[in-house]
Amino acid sequence: xxxxxxxxxxxxxxxxxxxxxxxxxxxxxxxxxxxxxxxxxxxxxxxxxxxxxxxxxxxxxxxxxxxxxxxxxxxxxxxxxxxxxxxxxxxxxxxxxxxxxxxxxxxxxxx
Amino acid sequence: xxxxxxxxxxxxxxxxxxxxxxxxxxxxxxxxxxxxxxxxxxxxxxxxxxxxxxxxxxxxxxxxxxxxxxxxxxxxxxxxxxxxxxxxxxxxxxxxxxxxxxxxxxxxxxxxx
Numbered sequence: 001x002x003x004x005x006x007x008x009x010x011x012x013x014x015x016x017x018x019x020x021x022x023x024x025x026x027x028x029x030x031x032x033x034x035x036x037x038x039x040x041x042x043x044x045x046x047x048x049x050x051x052x053x054x055x056x057x058x059x060x061x062x063x064x065x066x067x068x069x070x071x072x073x074x075x076x077x078x079x080x081x082x083x084x085x086x087x088x089x090x091x092x093x094x095x096x097x098x099x100x101x102x103x104x105x106x107x108x109x110x111x
Numbered sequence: 112x113x114x115x116x117x118x119x120x121x122x123x124x125x126x127x128x129x130x131x132x133x134x135x136x137x138x139x140x141x142x143x144x145x146x147x148x149x150x151x152x153x154x155x156x157x158x159x160x161x162x163x164x165x166x167x168x169x170x171x172x173x174x175x176x177x178x179x180x181x182x183x184x185x186x187x188x189x190x191x192x193x194x195x196x197x198x199x200x201x202x203x204x205x206x207x208x209x210x211x212x213x214x215x216x217x218x219x220x221x222x223x224x
Contacts, residue, residue, distance in 0.1 A: 032210035034210075043216060051210055099159075100156055
């Protein structure tokens with residue numbers, strides 16, 4: 001059974017602070033790791049798709065790192081803004097077919 | 112360019128009835144996925160099409176669920192007969208190549224009474 005774990009489940013951060021959260025996935029049969037941002041009443045939107053061990057990706061104030069050997073990825077948000085409030089999902093692709101999602105980290109930014 | 116579209120956005124049916132959900136992927140996207148979210152829990156994989164072929168349907172919960180993708184374009188997900196536990200939001204996503212970011216539709220909310 002493929003298990004994708006995200007922590008923490010929820011996070012409250014003061015506006016302007018930086019934050020990070022974790023996605024853990026099986027270290028075997030790795031194909032790709034996805035990060036998505038999911039706002040309430042909308043559909044998930046892709047942030048990053050990462051394939052190489054040691055990969056680091058950045059989009060504005062958001063960045064992600066990947067360690068496929070130990071099976072984890074970190075998502076970082078620098079200088080949090082109210083519009084960053086959302087649920088952040090990671091998804092593990094082990095076979096180029098079955099993409100499994102974690103339960104997400106719900107981020108709330110306090111003004 | 113149109114995104115992934117799903118119909119209906121919300122369906123309310125009685126237990127035992129049949130419902131068919133439809134997904135139109137982005138044009139040219141060979142890969143189409145179905146997911147569902149039940150009771151606010153995580154998004155769970157149902158199946159993956161490559162064109163008209165089912166690549167992986169290991170997430171389909173039971174034989175009351177039937178997915179098709181005739182001609183490799185739009186896909187349908189039929190639930191027959193529907194049970195109370197089938198209530199949830201059914202998402203469709205498509206992508207061009209693998210690996211590639213998934214483009215999600217807005218989901219079809221199914222309520223079984």
